[in-house]
Amino acid sequence: MKDPRAGQKDAYGLILDAIDTGVYRPGDRLVESELADRFGVSRTPIREALQRLETQSMLTRDGRSLIVASLDHNQMADLYVVRTELEGLAARLAARHATSEEVRVLRDMVEEDRSLIGKPDAMSRANRRFHKQIHLASHNRYLVQQLDLVHRSMALLATTSLAAEGRGEEAIKEHDQIVSAIEAHDGDAAHKALSEHISKAFVTRLKIDADKVR
CATH class of the missing domain: 1.20.120.530 (GntR ligand-binding domain-like)
Incomplete structure (x- = not known):
């Protein structure tokens, strides 16, 4: 289901909001194709947003997958x-x-x-x-x-x-x-x-x- 806010914010902001509001919680796996479908945007901005979030330590690697990070x-x-x-x-x-x-x-x-x-x-x-x-x-x-x-x-x-x-x-x-x-x-x-x-x-x-x- 597409997020109705997709036309109002960029991919980075949409993913960040989804983490902030608990749609995605620590340990949840984020998949480019699923995020693109949810927010109604192409995979390129989703990929760029995921890379940015990983750089900011909001996401971490679990093998080849990106998951929402957790704090020890x-x-x-x-x-x-x-x-x-x-x-x-x-x-x-x-x-x-x-x-x-x-x-x-x-x-x-x-x-x-x-x-x-x-x-x-x-x-x-x-x-x-x-x-x-x-x-x-x-x-x-x-x-x-x-x-x-x-x-x-x-x-x-x-x-x-x-x-x-x-x-x-x-x-x-x-x-x-x-x-x-x-x-x-x-x-x-x-x-x-x-x-x-x-x-x-x-x-x-x-x-x-x-x-x-x-």
Whole structure:
């Protein structure tokens, strides 16, 4: 079935979006002909996109096949260290630069997302949207670019921490605290609230992974 978005984005963006939204998960094999059919584009741009994604370590080789890469424990830890620092900076800058309209959007997101508690996939999508809004509210395009790279790599984690029991409700409370700090133009509090939010998500993910090996 062809993807209706194919006319709006290039092959690279379409494949990346498919990985980001979980259509393709770590370990899944990507086949040129299947991707070309799905997105309604020729195999040449698909091949070029796959090569680009492999260069960016989003894909890896399994024999002659390309599969969606996965992150080992150390890579995941490194990613969370960087994410914590950059996200905290974004929150600090948002507290300084966000317009009243941007803050209103963040507040509305928190309220709307309460209805998604217990729906981890939907919450995961909403969570990405919420964090992206904070990135944009920082009004620092270089920081936004770096955070886009970080969040791209987050797609290589097979599960969402929001699937853990009780984590969805906790995350909403943490989002509320982050927005309150931004509303108050308190950069230190915003940095602290968002950094702790990422840290708690990391702890939850570590527990999920630990349970898998029992």
